[in-house]
Amino acid sequence: MGHGKLKKFAENETFRCLLQPDASAILNKEPGSRELRLKDHAIKGRWGADMFGNDHPIVLELGCGKGDYTIALAQRNPDINYIGVDIKGARLWKGAKFATEHALPNVAFLRTRIEFIDAFFGPQEVSEIWLTFSDPQLRGSENSRLSSPLFLERYRHFLKADGIVHLKTDSRYLYEYTKAVVEVNALHVVVAEEDIYAHRDRVPAEVTQVQTFYEKMFLEMGLPITYMAFGLAHEGPYAFPGEAFDHERWLEAEGPRRSFSHQPTKKM
Numbered sequence: 688m689g690h691g692k693l694k695k696f697a698e699n700e701t702f703r704c705l706l707q708p709d710a711s712a713i714l715n716k717e718p719g720s721r722e723l724r725l726k727d728h729a730i731k732g733r734w735g736a737d738m739f740g741n742d743h744p745i746v747l748e749l750g751c752g753k754g755d756y757t758i759a760l761a762q763r764n765p766d767i768n769y770i771g772v773d774i775k776g777a778r779l780w781k782g783a784k785f786a787t788e789h790a791l792p793n794v795a796f797l798r799t800r801i802e803f804i805d806a807f808f809g810p811q812e813v814s815e816i817w818l819t820f821s822d823p824q825l826r827g828s829e830n831s832r833l834s835s836p837l838f839l840e841r842y843r844h845f846l847k848a849d850g851i852v853h854l855k856t857d858s859r860y861l862y863e864y865t866k867a868v869v870e871v872n873a874l875h876v877v878v879a880e881e882d883i884y885a886h887r888d889r890v891p892a893e894v895t896q897v898q899t900f901y902e903k904m905f906l907e908m909g910l911p912i913t914y915m916a917f918g919l920a921h922e923g924p925y926a927f928p929g930e931a932f933d934h935e936r937w938l939e940a941e942g943p944r945r946s947f948s949h950q951p952t953k954k955m
């Protein structure tokens with residue numbers, strides 16, 4: 688590991704706004720078994736009291752990278768608390784350092800795998816979720832997509848009944864996949880737009896006014912940016928889209944991005 692990364696990891700330990708739990712804080716080993724079970728973290732249901740010292744609404748950015756959306760939205764909306772979540776410590780360092788240096792009281796970051804997210808948030812604790820330029824997981828398991836029924840089930844445990852999920856992505860594949868999940872479960876769609884910069888009037892202002900690190904890169908490549916906002920209210924388990932989603936068609940439409948696979952070309 689490079690010296691720069693080690694320095695960032697050491698500095699991460701000093702940021703009050705950054706929670707980096709050990710695996711032991713969320714994973715239990717069953718006696719006599721090799722199986723690990725997810726357990727609740729101490730902050731679950733207590734973000735308002737323990738991290739922010741208020742009961743303002745909480746909004747998550749999942750896969751926040753350097754936390755561009757988290758920071759920008761927090762600066763615009765001081766009465767809302769924002770939490771950026773990512774597994775990469777060196778990226779989170781940038782957002783946590785900025786929030787610390789600018790004494791932003793409504794910003795926090797959580798370093799964890801999103802697969803473990805419901806260990807950290809209690810019922811009705813979160814008002815909105817942003818999925819910003821999530822890796823589309825074109826060929827991997829459907830369950831690894833952050834808008835798959837498996838992840839929606841996790842989010843449902845802590846999103847308010849009238850809460851909203853925002854998906855902003857350059858990946859037409861991920862947009863169409865999410866649309867298929869939303870349709871097959873008859874979820875409420877607030878907005879679904881295939882090219883936000885061609886139709887700025889159809890999306891909330893902050894969708895075009897805030898651009899993340901990855902978004903800037905994709906815009907330079909001339910890619911249209913899509914956006915969808917939807918609710919999660921649904922009786923019973925979420926269904927998978929199955930053949931209602933034309934995997935081959937949208938994989939084809941991904942074009943050169945299939946090999947790009949969200950690996951950055953610039954130094955991170």
Ligand SMILES: C[S@@+](CC[C@H](N)C(=O)[O-])C[C@H]1O[C@@H](n2cnc3c(N)ncnc32)[C@H](O)[C@@H]1O
Nearest residue numbers: 750751752773774775800801819820899900901
């Ligand atoms: C393509 S980047 C986008 C970063 C940022 N949202 C942006 O637009 O600049 C995807 C981010 O999601 C994070 N990520 C992907 N899958 C994850 C998972 N299962 N758990 C935690 N973080 C994840 C990666 O570490 C990476 O920082």
